[in-house]
Amino acid sequence: MAMQTSAGGPASANENAVQRFVRAAEIDTRMVGMLVAMLVIWVGFDIISSVLRPGGSGVFGGSFLTSRNLWILLVQTSTIAVMTTGMVLVIVLRQIDLSVGSMLSVVAVATGVLQVFHLGPMLGVGHPVIWIIAVAFALLVGAAIGFFNGVLIAYGQIPSFIVTLGGLIAYSGAAFLIASGVTVAPMDKAFKIIGGNGPLASIGPFWSWVLGAVGCVLIVVATIAGRRRRVRFHFTPKPVWAEFLTAFIACAAVLGTTAIVNSYLWPQRVAERYALENSIPIPPGIEDRNGLAICMAGDKVVNCVDGLSFQTGYPIPVLITLAVGLAMTFIARRTRFGRYVFATGGNPEAAELAGVNTKWLTVKVFTLMGVLVGISSVIASARLDAATTALGTLNELYVIAAAVIGGTSLAGGVGTIFGAIVGALLMQSLQSGMALLNVDSAYTNIVVGAVLVIAVYVDQVYRRRVK
Amino acid sequence: MKIKTLTLLAGAAVVAFAPTAVMAAGKTIAVSWKTFQEERWKTDEAAIKAVVEAAGDSYLSTDAQGSAQKQAADIESLISQKPDVILVVAFDSDAILPSIQKINDAGIKSIAYDVQFEDPSALYITFDNVGVGRIMAQEMLKVKPEGRYAFIKGDKGDPNATFLFQGMMEVLKDSLDGGKITNVCETFTDGWKPDNAQKNMEQCLTSTNNGVDAVLSENDGMASGVVAALDAQGLAGAVPVTGQDGDLAAINRVAIGTQLVSVWKNSVDLGTVAAKAAIELANGADPTTIAGVAKFSGGKNGVEMNSILLAPTPITKDNVQVAIDAGHITKEQACAGVAAGSVAACN
Known part of the structure; x- marks a missing residue:
């Protein structure tokens, strides 16, 4: 399966020290490149903002590298990040889903109408079960629409591009009809917490540190387990120093993030x-x-x-994103379903001949995409504290762009969940940073579009070089 | 641009036009609608129909379903039914002009309803759009005569976003030049989207370290995003926010106190005024003699037209009752979550 993009491979005679180091430590140079690019963008924004508006509390005197901005950046990224994890699987399967933005809109409006116009008057505004019913309803509606898309694509044998293009147009119309175009607000008080606003919408410093520590322990456990597995299957394990290094860096990143969200x-x-x-x-x-x-x-x-x-700590929407990211990574790499998706994306005919029910697999992937859209719609409408038809418009493009910037190949078979989430963060960094600098949104669009194309170009060049 | 605004025209008109309405019986008033996709046009239609039928005249209409071509064909079929006046809600203000020429050639009078097309023989009836920006700025100056202002503008491709901003600047110019107020953030919002407005407001608050005293948002949808961003910083209600459209959720925010004003363009007023003017025209009145008519040349090509520009209604905490009385919103919707005794209309 082609999901590993790391540079680990047979040693060749004429490589220099850096290449040897990269190969031995099995560093994904592509991912490192993306993270470095993001760091450069962050530092750049902080320096420019310090020139435009001096006296910020950022690392370089600006207002970008502040705990407040980074905290908000994570929250702003969550809607797209959650959906992009599903889009990775869709694209890996050689399909596309253009309808996610309109789906988000229809799910958000339907959920908003349910909780504001029906559950509120029926159970009394602020009843503690409203948010549970609303969330369950959102996931269910999302799953149903995704299932419907999947059935049309797999059993109707209509190209996914067409089915979801139709969905993009039709679902936004449906969203308009459900609430006859009016904005539904305000959301239920408990439901609102999912959006990350308010003192109760973050878990505070203590639980954030607990979470960070648990994360570190899990990284160590995963490193040891991975090493054992390699030995068991007679693969060459990474050198011990490389294991230590990667675990240390991952752990430092987790604890560093925890420190940042806590210092807001x-x-x-x-x-x-x-x-x-x-x-x-x-x-x-x-x-x-x-x-x-x-x-x-x-x-x-x-x-x-x-x-x-x-201290604020991790906000709920970011925790949801992390949980979704971990669950989706597990699904993609450790379950039969995930392996089938990558196998089918790599070579559909071979997978089918090997006994994979590719049609049912397609339905499942699109249904999963629908559930994730449901989660995103909850976060988006909770954060805005309102459900409108405009919510989600153009999101499909950002979701696909994030997956592609994150290394998912439109040719199918290749892509990582983590990369896609970083892709989403990268794009949101550009948008937020330029909004922070008060740059006209026209320029922001040009930059984001250019970054998408450049990222794919660099990726192509890189892949050719590796070969 | 000198504009004579009408506020209570609707009420006055009932009295003034009553005799002519009786005389007018038997006339035909036609309307070519551009679309019924947005909810509001049904409200406009109901208002026009009510006035026309009450006068004993007949009402005729077509729906172009968002197509300039269909609208051209619609107008031809309306002309063939020989109405006295045709009201046109143009889908495309340039593409409609040949059709207007045909109306003129047939000796039928035309009214540009809500959307301008530049034909000097037509009467143009709409809300004063630059005025909306002006009203927002005036309401804001009443509560924040000094301070740091943020401007959340609409989509950069929509001329209305710029008209609104111009209106605001007319009112704020002196205070800005005198340094009483400062412009700390000014952004366009892609697609007038609330979530984009929320992100822009968050970045504005971050870059100024919450140094914002007033937010001029150009519509109610974006105001909902702005209020959510302010709420996250505990500033909702403390920092006044403007909006327009009379969105139900926005009127509720006005009552709660997290939004200062929603400038409301009451479609019922517009329809009523237009229908009455149409009946007068049908009776052979000279457009310049109709109450409230003034010259307008603020269009794209600067063509001078007779026009009636209605003043929109600013809905603030003090007059939420107006929207309730007009049947635009129910008391329950307007007053949901409002603290007892804080708003007169909710007691």
Whole structure:
């Protein structure tokens, strides 16, 4: 199966020290390249923003590399990131789904109408089961639409491009009809938490560190298990130093991210309201407009440097994205279903002759895509605190672009979930960064489009070189 | 551009036109609609029909279903039925001109309803779009005469986004030049999309470290994204936000206090005024004698036309009742989640 894009291979005589190192450690140079590109973009935005608006708290004095911006960036990425994990499998299977944006819109509006116009009046606004029913409903509707797409493609034998192009047009019409074009708002209070807004929508510093630590332990366990498996199947294991290095870097990344999301403090007014509602005393202090904590100056609550503050930690939508990413990686690499998807994408005829029911497999992949769209629609409408027909428009293009930037080949058979999520983060970084610099959105579109094409070009050149 | 705005024209007109309406019985008023895809056009139609039928005249209509070609054919078939006046909601304001010529040649009077086409013989009836931007800025200045303003503009490809901004700037120019208010963020929003507006507002708040005192959002959909972004920083309600369209959710936000104003263009008013003007024209009135008519030459090619520009209604906390009384929104919808005693209309 061609899902490994790492450079591990037979040693050749005339390679230099760097090549030897890369091969021995089995570093995915493509992935490293993408991460480096992202880092360059981040640093660039921070430096430019420090020139345009000096005095930011970013690493280089700008406002991009601040814990606040990075935290928001992760939340902004989640909708696209969740959907792109499914798009990887769709594209690996040599199919395409152009309808995800319109599907998101129809699911969001239907869920919004259900909770605001039906469940609210029926059970009483704010009833604790509303959000559970709403989420289940969203996943179900998403799955149903995905299933419908899949059946048309697999058993109707209509090209997926056509089925989902039709869906792109038709589902947005359906979304309009469901609510006759009006914006449905506000969402249920508990439902809103899924969007990441408000003090309860993040898990706080303690649980964030617990999660980070668990993540590190899992990385170590996975490294050891992977090594054992290789030995068991008589593969050459990576050198011990390389195992240590990769585990260390992965662990550092997890803990670093945890430190960043924890160092984003609750916005002052949110902290103030929470303190007043829960009778938490606010310490006295001297006003400092740039301070991130709150103090009492006389009988007024003001911003200050040393005072009451709360750490935010991982927001719910980001946790959902992480969970989806892990689950999808597991499905893609460790289950029979996943192996069949890659096998069929690599060579459909061979897979079919080997006994894979490719039609049913296609239906399952599109249904899974639908479920993921359901999850994204919940995040998107919860975050906006409203469901509108406009939600999700053009998302299909960003989802496909993220998968492709992340290394998924439109020829089928090749792609990784992790790469696609990084692709989504890369694109959102460009968009958020340019919005931060107040760049006209016309330029942002040009840059994002160019990056997509350049990323694929670099990928082609790279693949040819590796061969 | 000198504009005479009408506010209570609808009420006054009922009294003024009553005698002529009786005389007008037997006339035919036709409408060529461009589409019924958006909900509002049904409201317009109901208003026009009500006035026309109450006057004892007959109403005739076609739906172009979003096609300039179909609209041309529609108008030909309307002409053949010899109405006295044709109201046209143009799908394409340039492509419609040959059809308007045919209406003129047949000796039928025409009204450009809501969408302008530049033919000097037609009467143009619409809401004052630059005025919407002006009203937003005026309402904002009332509560924030000084401070840091953010501008969330609509789609860069839509001329309305620029008209609205021009209107705002007319009102804010002195304060901006005098340094009383500063422009801290100004972005176009792709497709007028609420989620794009939310992201733009988040980046604006990040880059200014929450240094925003007022947000001029050009419509209600984007206002919902702006309010969500402000809410995440605990600023919803503290930072006033504008909008337009009279979205039901926006009127609810106005009542709750997270949005300052939704400028509402009441389709019922527009339809009523247009139908009354049509009846007058059918009776042979000179367009310049119709109440509220002024010259307008603010179109693409600057053609001077007789026009009636209606003033939209700003809905704020103080007059939510207006939208409820007009049947645009129910009290339950407007007042959902509103703290008792905070809004008069919700008590």
